[in-house]
Amino acid sequence: MKTLYxxxxxxxxxxxxxxxxxxENREVLExxxxxxxxxxxxxxxxxxxxxxxxxxxxxxxxxxxxxxxQQEALTRKVIGELLDVFExxxxxxxxxxxxxxxxFFEDTHCWSKIKEExxxxxxVVKVIVYFRRxxxxxFSWWNQQVxxxxxxxxxxxxxxxxxxxxxxxxxxxGYLEQIAEYVGKENIIxxxxxxxxxxxxxxxxxxxxxxxxxxxxxxxxxxxxxxxSLNKNDIEIKRVLNTIPGLEKSDNNLFxxxxxxxxxxxxxxxxxxxxxxxxxxxxxxxYEEGNNRIAKxxxxxxxxxxxxxxxxxxxxxxxNEQMIRDVIRFFGTTTIHLMRKNEELxxxxxxxxxxxxxxxxxxxxxxxxxLNKIKRKE
Numbered sequence: 001m002k003t004l005y006x007x008x009x010x011x012x013x014x015x016x017x018x019x020x021x022x023x024e025n026r027e028v029l030e031x032x033x034x035x036x037x038x039x040x041x042x043x044x045x046x047x048x049x050x051x052x053x054x055x056x057x058x059x060x061x062x063x064x065x066x067x068x069x070q071q072e073a074l075t076r077k078v079i080g081e082l083l084d085v086f087e088x089x090x091x092x093x094x095x096x097x098x099x100x101x102x103x104f105f106e107d108t109h110c111w112s113k114i115k116e117e118x119x120x121x122x123x124v125v126k127v128i129v130y131f132r133r134x135x136x137x138x139f140s141w142w143n144q145q146v147x148x149x150x151x152x153x154x155x156x157x158x159x160x161x162x163x164x165x166x167x168x169x170x171x172x173x174g175y176l177e178q179i180a181e182y183v184g185k186e187n188i189i190x191x192x193x194x195x196x197x198x199x200x201x202x203x204x205x206x207x208x209x210x211x212x213x214x215x216x217x218x219x220x221x222x223x224x225x226x227x228x229s230l231n232k233n234d235i236e237i238k239r240v241l242n243t244i245p246g247l248e249k250s251d252n253n254l255f256x257x258x259x260x261x262x263x264x265x266x267x268x269x270x271x272x273x274x275x276x277x278x279x280x281x282x283x284x285x286x287y288e289e290g291n292n293r294i295a296k297x298x299x300x301x302x303x304x305x306x307x308x309x310x311x312x313x314x315x316x317x318x319x320n321e322q323m324i325r326d327v328i329r330f331f332g333t334t335t336i337h338l339m340r341k342n343e344e345l346x347x348x349x350x351x352x353x354x355x356x357x358x359x360x361x362x363x364x365x366x367x368x369x370x371l372n373k374i375k376r377k378e
Contacts, residue, residue, distance in 0.1 A: 002086050002123040005034075005211050006052065006114075009097030010169075012140040013130035013193040014203040016047065019095045020222055021204045023049035028218045034211065035089040039078055052094035054078040055110040056102040066107065075110070079117045086123060093211065100129065101167055104178065111182040125183045128210050131294070132193040133306045134170045134287050135280055141168060143229050146239045147260065149252040154242040158274045162283070173290030176298065190298040192305065231269045232316045233326040234259045258333050262326065269316075277313040284308075 009015050022029065022036045029036055038051055046053050059071040085092055103110050118125055132140075142161045145153040153166050169175045176188055189210050198206040205215035230238060238259045244251075275283060284306070295305040 001090070003091045004118060004123055004125045005091070005093045005128060006099070006125055007093070007095035007128045007207070008052075008099040008103070010100045010130060010132075010137065011097045012137055012144065013097075013132055015095065015097040015130075017203050018207050019047065019049040019051075021207070021219070022093055022095065023051075024222045025219050028220075029093070029213075030089075031218075032213055033089075034091045034093055034213070035085065036093045037082070037085050039081060041074065041078060050096045050098075052096035053098060055094075055113070056096065056098045056105070056108045058107070068107065071107065075108075075113065079113060083117070083121070100175075101169055111179060115182040119183060124187060126187045126189060126211075127179060127183055128189045128191065128207070129176070130191045130193040131172055131305070133284070134172075135275060135283055138162070138165075138168065138170065139274055140229065143235055146235050146242065147230050147256055149238065149242045149256060150247070150249065155239060157239065170287060171290055172287070173293050176294065185297070188298060190294060192299075228260055228264055230259055230263045231266055231326075232272065232274070233269070233320070233323050234263045234266075234330075236318055236323075237327060237330050254334065254337065258330060258337060262329055262333060266326075271314060272316040272320075273313045274316055275313070276315040277309070279315070280309065280313065 007015070007018060023038070026036045026038075036051065038048065039054065041054060041057075042048060043053055043057050046057075054075055057071065057074065059067045059074060061067055082092070082094075099110060102108050114125055131137075138161065142153075142156070142158065145151055145156075148154060153161075156164070156166070176190070177185075180188060191206060191210055193203075195201075195203075199209040200206060200215050202215075202221075204219070204221065208215055208219075238255060241247075241255045242252075273280065291305040295301050295303065299305065
């Protein structure tokens with residue numbers, strides 16, 4: 001039986017760690033009968049080990065306008081290559097977190113292609129999806145958008161995000177039911193993104209368990225890629241910076257580096273939340289029924305998928321007493337970065353000036369330059 005394990009995220013559930021693990025351990029996985037293929041196509045701002053991205057990729061021209069015909073042709077071409085892979089391998093793994101949000105977009109609708117090209121060819125498609133609490137997921141997603149910058153969602157404040165929920169699929173159950181129409185409910189594997197619930201204590205060992213394997217010493221655990229979340233004050237500082245008219249990519253890169261450095265140096269601020277406790281309860285209540293149905297129908301347990309948060313929650317306020325200090329730290333840290341960069345450029349300039357001086361001397365005094373060279377050799 002031919003089987004495709006399709007890992008679709010959700011985003012912000014250590015998908016990069018899973019992908020990098022599979023990529024680094026391709027040979028080990030193959031010895032166990034699992035193949036993690038790498039296709040030759042590369043996409044802008046997409047890591048090469050996201051080997052399932054062709055299912056939801058975008059092909060753009062020089063003006064960043066989508067080219068539908070080329071996009072469709074590329075997706076179909078790689079699907080053909082995937083079918084060739086199945087000629088040699090019974091079990092294949094693909095992964096891309098973009099499938100969760102973009103899978104049913106009009107310009108991709110990859111689930112129709114999956115059913116047409118794979119399911120109807122008797123290839124069993126098993127979908128693996130990790131879920132974290134909707135409130136936690138939304139905050140993590142917003143955090144990343146603001147940190148990245150240069151996006152429409154990078155300037156949205158928390159109230160805008162919670163009101164508009166831009167292309168974020170938080171109705172987990174409803175979305176799973178849509179996917180089930182294409183691959184079968186029995187072929188959807190739901191995992192909870194909670195480090196205390198990971199089989200083996202890590203996302204890598206938990207993923208192996210999801211596909212029917214166990215973590216052993218054969219596997220290489222590469223150093224995790226750091227994707228540091230910003231503290232809440234630093235999010236607000238970066239969000240305001242994102243609104244600067246004419247912001248260039250180089251400017252944004254500097255700002256992102258500085259706020260990331262600041263968040264790495266300051267104490268954690270998990271004692272405050274973007275929601276008050278009452279707001280959080282209201283927000284999660286709208287997903288409670290669906291989450292409970294996932295627990296029963298996919299996880300086969302009678303306990304809630306996400307237990308209510310215990311204890312008091314203090315809501316973050318932009319006017320908190322630490323904010324002015326963090327703003328000062330931002331400008332101080334930025335100044336230091338610019339001064340150090342300026343010193344580096346000055347050193348490079350001095351080297352270049354000396355090099356130019358030496359060339360001029362050789363051109364004006366060729367004989368003297370030759371004698372100096374001979375003396376140095378002696």
